[in-house]
Amino acid sequence: MENDAALFKEKLEKEKSARINAEEQIGQLKRELEKALKQKNTIIKNEPDVIFNITDKGEIITADLPQKNKLFGHLINGEKPTIHNVFSRKNALVFDNALKNCFKKETVQFHFNQKKSDKIFYYEARLVKTGPHEVLAIARDITPLKNSGKQLREALKKAEEISRSKSEFLANVSHEIRTPLNAILGFSQWLFDNAEQKQHREYLSTILESARNLLNLLNDLLDLSKIEAGKMEMDIHPMNYQEVINDIELVFQEKVKNKKLSFNVVTDSSVPANFFMDEIRFYQIIFNLVSNAVKFTQNGIVEISAHAKRTGKKDEVNLIISIEDTGIGISKKQQKNIFETFTRQDSHQNREHEGTGLGLAIVNGLLKKLNGTISLESKPEQGSVFTVTFFDVKTASADNPREAPQKEGTIMQLEPCKIMIVDDISYNKLVLKQIIKSDQATFIEESDGTSALAKLKTDKPDIIFMDIRMPGISGYDAAEAIKQDEDLKHIPLIAFTASTLKDHSKQIHRLFDGYLQKPVFKKDVDFILKKYLKFSYVEKTEAD
Numbered sequence: 001m002e003n004d005a006a007l008f009k010e011k012l013e014k015e016k017s018a019r020i021n022a023e024e025q026i027g028q029l030k031r032e033l034e035k036a037l038k039q040k041n042t043i044i045k046n047e048p049d050v051i052f053n054i055t056d057k058g059e060i061i062t063a064d065l066p067q068k069n070k071l072f073g074h075l076i077n078g079e080k081p082t083i084h085n086v087f088s089r090k091n092a093l094v095f096d097n098a099l100k101n102c103f104k105k106e107t108v109q110f111h112f113n114q115k116k117s118d119k120i121f122y123y124e125a126r127l128v129k130t131g132p133h134e135v136l137a138i139a140r141d142i143t144p145l146k147n148s149g150k151q152l153r154e155a156l157k158k159a160e161e162i163s164r165s166k167s168e169f170l171a172n173v174s175h176e177i178r179t180p181l182n183a184i185l186g187f188s189q190w191l192f193d194n195a196e197q198k199q200h201r202e203y204l205s206t207i208l209e210s211a212r213n214l215l216n217l218l219n220d221l222l223d224l225s226k227i228e229a230g231k232m233e234m235d236i237h238p239m240n241y242q243e244v245i246n247d248i249e250l251v252f253q254e255k256v257k258n259k260k261l262s263f264n265v266v267t268d269s270s271v272p273a274n275f276f277m278d279e280i281r282f283y284q285i286i287f288n289l290v291s292n293a294v295k296f297t298q299n300g301i302v303e304i305s306a307h308a309k310r311t312g313k314k315d316e317v318n319l320i321i322s323i324e325d326t327g328i329g330i331s332k333k334q335q336k337n338i339f340e341t342f343t344r345q346d347s348h349q350n351r352e353h354e355g356t357g358l359g360l361a362i363v364n365g366l367l368k369k370l371n372g373t374i375s376l377e378s379k380p381e382q383g384s385v386f387t388v389t390f391f392d393v394k395t396a397s398a399d400n401p402r403e404a405p406q407k408e409g410t411i412m413q414l415e416p417c418k419i420m421i422v423d424d425i426s427y428n429k430l431v432l433k434q435i436i437k438s439d440q441a442t443f444i445e446e447s448d449g450t451s452a453l454a455k456l457k458t459d460k461p462d463i464i465f466m467d468i469r470m471p472g473i474s475g476y477d478a479a480e481a482i483k484q485d486e487d488l489k490h491i492p493l494i495a496f497t498a499s500t501l502k503d504h505s506k507q508i509h510r511l512f513d514g515y516l517q518k519p520v521f522k523k524d525v526d527f528i529l530k531k532y533l534k535f536s537y538v539e540k541t542e543a544d
Ligand code: ADP
Pocket: 288, 292, 293, 296, 325, 327, 328, 329, 330, 338, 343, 344, 345, 346, 350, 354, 355, 356, 357, 358, 359, 360, 361, 384
């Protein structure tokens, strides 16, 4: 019996100690659980995201809400929350859809925005399937991110507006400068051609040169501003390489002769006769490089050499053109930033030469638009070689055979014709008449679109030169009326303008057959006349 009692007591003691152990363990687990819960709450309180569980019926079972959450704080004391009474109708639909997708795809991500006190809050939400009828939703307030993006977009828009008004300002100023330049160049040229005294011819030649320099500077500034604004667009058509190079050679003929330089053109047979290119910009690139070569070379040679390499594709080559000179050369230091704007070599020799330091920056900008590159090799006092490569140039067939070349000692003579000039500034009309200078041409002069249209009812010219900016109806409106009139629409219509704005040029392409920019040069006028009127070449007389 005694034994039994002792055994029972021992068992009781054991059970007691086991219970104490278990209680201690439970206490320990409880403390750990409390700690974990506390940690979770702290995390959630400080967490910018809203985390909640939703059933497949859209009931929100639990919602861990950060203290001042803007999403659905109003629900804490309210009815049983569901996605329909928590969100706007539109957002409830968004959630509904997302829920359906989440049960199919396990997880979905979407965006929504919610208005609160006149403010819009933007959220990024993620749903993750946690059970057969339940998902976990995490919504993050991305309003500050959205707003900073908005601010950036607004700043960009403002910058674009400023850039646009800068371009427009530049275009307007350019228009205002081109108009008087047209008179200066046109009349000085006429006076130069007719001056009898040597001194007068010298003065006039200086006026002409100064006006041309001013025009070049204006064109460079406009080009650079277009390149910098990313608004320089290329106009790719078939061009004939030799014709362009001949034109350039012709321009420098006189200067090269005066400096006693030899001017060589070496064209390898690999160079296609015709290829697709923006002819005006191609001319500008080669012209600028040749102009520098001639400018910075006192004796020796200037050479344009070209060859082409196959790219592997049919009808396509890489075209490599080098402009080499034996001039003053360029130091290693200056070579580093020579293609940047406003860089001029600060040497004694260079100060003797005119220039703005814009030429090579423009060349570089144009080449980028034409899928080209430029490189330079140069040694001071020995000379320079600028090499331009145009990549993937498409060759073109010679569809437009060259017109018969003009023989030396001959001039172009128009057949009898009627030319209408419409411009509100009378000296512009006079300059164009002086340039055309033909006894065979009868001129009809009008000062605005309305009078021109009235005159066209009774008189049909062979060609019309039309200014764009005129009082009353503009050149565009007049052109529109002409091109819609069955009796008039065949008459070649040439825009005659000092404008340089790109959107203008689109309009011009649409309505006009050709384009003549003020100040006008004889070469450009002759090009238009030859294209649209009948003419022949006749021997020059003393009077010419
Ligand atoms: P600009 O000729 O109007 O000064 P560019 O951009 O065409 O402007 O040329 C920048 C500078 O590069 C020139 O001022 C000159 O110092 C140097 N340079 C360009 N081409 C040559 C060359 N062929 N020989 C020597 N120096 C040159």
